[in-house]
Amino acid sequence: MRTAKELWVPLIALLAMLGSGIWLVTQDEDDDRGFGPWGGTGMPMMGGPAESGWLAGDRDPVDDLAEARDRADDFAKELGPELRVGEVMRFANNYYAELEETDGDKATEVLINPSTGAVQLEFGPAMMWNTRYGMMARPGTRARLSAEQARDVAQAWADDHGGLAVDEPEAFPGYFTLHTLEGDRIEGMLSVNAVTGAVWYHSWHGEFEEMSEGE
Incomplete structure (x- = not known):
């Protein structure tokens, strides 16, 4: 039986998906934009990372970025032998890490539980939108938005939510x-979804604290 701490990820996942603010941007052939709600849910299942996007923790607290990177690396090796850890970030609620292919292309995003060391595919886009490593993977899906268009969509969302800027x-x-x-x-x-233009804010992290780039 799993302890309360070990249930951290699925419980937070459910709350985050219910509480996330999400936009949908649909684009027709004339590039007109309409806005409406979009949502989705996804929770880790039993099994290893390759089957479920989940790596159980050892109940040893993760104290810094280096330890978070080590845990993410353990996950990466199980998910795909050629994957490596890139950027790692520390937030008030969790650690976040990007996994990369050997050529530097981004593969997916993961969360590390600071209390138990458990690692999982990040809920939200990494679970629901990732066409290669997500729980609804659709290899061969073609993007409709360029990086520049995605930035424009993201900035439009940010302008309507406190006047934030986007990187x-x-x-x-x-x-x-x-x-x-x-x-x-x-x-x-x-x-930003590369096909639909939906925007999904990562509301589960809490306040940003620090980060390290890929090694």
């Missing part, structure tokens, strides 16, 4: 992720 997009299979900024400081992040 440069990072392309993952099926979507883009961007840091949101208050001045020069990272405030959080959001993702």
